[in-house]
Amino acid sequence: MIHLKDINKTYQGAQPLHVLKGISLDIAEGEFVSIMGASGSGKSTLLNILGILDNYDSGEYVLGGALIKDLSESRAAAYRNRMIGFIFQSFNLIGFKTAVENVELPLFYQGVGRRKRHQMAMEYLERLGLLPWAEHYPNEMSGGQKQRVAIARALITQPRLILADEPTGALDSKTSVEVMQLLKQLNAEEHKTIVVVTHESGVANETNKIVHIKDGIIGRIEENLDHHASPFGINGVMK
Amino acid sequence: MRDIFAEIWATAKRNKLRTGLTGFAVAWGIFMLIFLLGAGNGLINATEQNNNQFMDNSMVVFGGETSKPYKGFKEGRPIQLNDRDFGLTKNRFATHIEEVGAIVSQGPLTISYGENYTSSPVLGVFPNYQAINKIEMCYGRFINNIDNEQQRKVIVISDEQAKELTSRPIQSLIGRYVDVGSNAFQVVGIYKKKQSGSSSYGNTPFNTLRILYGGGDNMEQINFSFHGLDTEADNESFEKSLRSSINKNHDAAPDDNSAVWIENRFTQALQMETGMSIIRTALWIIGVFTLLSGIVGVSNIMLITVKERTREFGIRKAIGARPWSILKLIIIESVIITTFFGYTGMVLGIMANEYMDMTIGHEQVDAGAFKATMFVNPTVGLDVCVEATLVMVIAGTLAGLIPARKAAKIRPIEALRAE
Numbered sequence: 001m002i003h004l005k006d007i008n009k010t011y012q013g014a015q016p017l018h019v020l021k022g023i024s025l026d027i028a029e030g031e032f033v034s035i036m037g038a039s040g041s042g043k044s045t046l047l048n049i050l051g052i053l054d055n056y057d058s059g060e061y062v063l064g065g066a067l068i069k070d071l072s073e074s075r076a077a078a079y080r081n082r083m084i085g086f087i088f089q090s091f092n093l094i095g096f097k098t099a100v101e102n103v104e105l106p107l108f109y110q111g112v113g114r115r116k117r118h119q120m121a122m123e124y125l126e127r128l129g130l131l132p133w134a135e136h137y138p139n140e141m142s143g144g145q146k147q148r149v150a151i152a153r154a155l156i157t158q159p160r161l162i163l164a165d166e167p168t169g170a171l172d173s174k175t176s177v178e179v180m181q182l183l184k185q186l187n188a189e190e191h192k193t194i195v196v197v198t199h200e201s202g203v204a205n206e207t208n209k210i211v212h213i214k215d216g217i218i219g220r221i222e223e224n225l226d227h228h229a230s231p232f233g234i235n236g237v238m239k
Numbered sequence: 240m241r242d243i244f245a246e247i248w249a250t251a252k253r254n255k256l257r258t259g260l261t262g263f264a265v266a267w268g269i270f271m272l273i274f275l276l277g278a279g280n281g282l283i284n285a286t287e288q289n290n291n292q293f294m295d296n297s298m299v300v301f302g303g304e305t306s307k308p309y310k311g312f313k314e315g316r317p318i319q320l321n322d323r324d325f326g327l328t329k330n331r332f333a334t335h336i337e338e339v340g341a342i343v344s345q346g347p348l349t350i351s352y353g354e355n356y357t358s359s360p361v362l363g364v365f366p367n368y369q370a371i372n373k374i375e376m377c378y379g380r381f382i383n384n385i386d387n388e389q390q391r392k393v394i395v396i397s398d399e400q401a402k403e404l405t406s407r408p409i410q411s412l413i414g415r416y417v418d419v420g421s422n423a424f425q426v427v428g429i430y431k432k433k434q435s436g437s438s439s440y441g442n443t444p445f446n447t448l449r450i451l452y453g454g455g456d457n458m459e460q461i462n463f464s465f466h467g468l469d470t471e472a473d474n475e476s477f478e479k480s481l482r483s484s485i486n487k488n489h490d491a492a493p494d495d496n497s498a499v500w501i502e503n504r505f506t507q508a509l510q511m512e513t514g515m516s517i518i519r520t521a522l523w524i525i526g527v528f529t530l531l532s533g534i535v536g537v538s539n540i541m542l543i544t545v546k547e548r549t550r551e552f553g554i555r556k557a558i559g560a561r562p563w564s565i566l567k568l569i570i571i572e573s574v575i576i577t578t579f580f581g582y583t584g585m586v587l588g589i590m591a592n593e594y595m596d597m598t599i600g601h602e603q604v605d606a607g608a609f610k611a612t613m614f615v616n617p618t619v620g621l622d623v624c625v626e627a628t629l630v631m632v633i634a635g636t637l638a639g640l641i642p643a644r645k646a647a648k649i650r651p652i653e654a655l656r657a658e
Contacts (some may be wrong), residue, residue, distance in 0.1 A: 002473050053651045077561040080558065092557070097249065108242060114242060
């Protein structure tokens, strides 16, 4: 699904910052992976590259068999739209659109008709238990509800890859658990490939594979099939 | 398309003040342009109407006072036009001159009919007086050549005078005799007094009046229509040679500009036309600059809009919006706002002009002797209104295009970082 080979990324500026120093990583279809690291380790940059939100300087990134390199904005937009669902720490919902309108938006950019779009968005909101909130604006919802709207929006195009950037970063521990349960369920039941970026070991512990990144280099990849092994994982306490 | 409208409606509703301000800038620009041009047109039309009361290709010559000593005469000598000048004008300048006439005047004289009377100056005129002064007849005819040759005692009075002389319908006066001073004149015609002309005159044949009042061979004015003088330079050289010929008759210096006065309606009209076109240009310049301020308003607000919405565009891009769809969104929004408010401004401008037409457009300034309309038809053609609105819409689009391109180009990751 994802094949990274020797990815390098430097932020140009007054003092050039070499953020990713040769990242090579393979993620197979259906894997549930977390990328862990301290702030400034380059984990978010890596996720942005995976999400084609940012470009890289050298190396090779193959997503679902397609080489992602120097794409035009339109091509990149099309890939993002069809292949990838995004979940952000700050939800990134559009404030003047209702929950259902936010969920519909990716389909709008696919050119799906209005009625079909609405119907599908309502279905996804129902799956996430948000039907009563469909006509509410983001500022009328709690953090957990907003994140679930964002998840519905990420899922509606039925992408094969879900990228989550600190999905629980702005949530309390109870809703964090709920969100992680949701992601686990998606991985288990629908075999979605999910990549979560986090600095919380409790969150990482919920995933099946943990990639540790430090100073732009992958340190250690640990298989984490027994989620109860770590003391952080007991009873799903993450914080 | 419906989705785009829904999107724009939603953003406009969310940003009422911003949308309102943009709209105001646009509507105001169009409104002011149309209103200004309308008022200007009203002024121009009124001036043209007031000037239109004389035949364009005509000149009037009348005597003045010498301004320099010549041939032993000192300056300040009054010049009286006479038959020699008339003959000279008629014969020597025959190539350009069509019909020559002259005027003597008496009065004011009392014109009475039965119990009623009115008092006014009486002119002795040639038939060409009618054409040169664009006199419109209500009833009967104007003075003709036979009247003049036979020195008939006939008179043409104004409708206003006629109303003073009889309480019956004024056409009943035609053929009747009225007393003018101590002589009986037959009324042969009634002319329509001009709204903006000077007071009423009684018009009689030139020869009749001159002989009755012992005018000798003198005359007050020589007037004529001409042709073949198409430029200002032609007119100037013609006037110069006419002046020097007449001056010579009276032993005045050929280049003495005040010995006789020449009033050339053609060059006056030419100058008036130049003046009007200057006013017109000035109005357009002011209008266009007003329009420009509207355009600047639109661009300014579009810039702010795009900056404010950068993060939103980032989100849209992250979930699959192509640069083109962002561009389209901004441009269509800009076009719709400018079209809607431009149209509003246009309608208001036209309404204001119509209101002006209904009120001061029909109001006359009464200066006692004459009445003048300040504004005549102060409106702008619909084509100009539509063009102005179109210019606004196109400019609004261009104004939206620059920030829109910037927004469409920005990488999603940078847009998402924006706050």
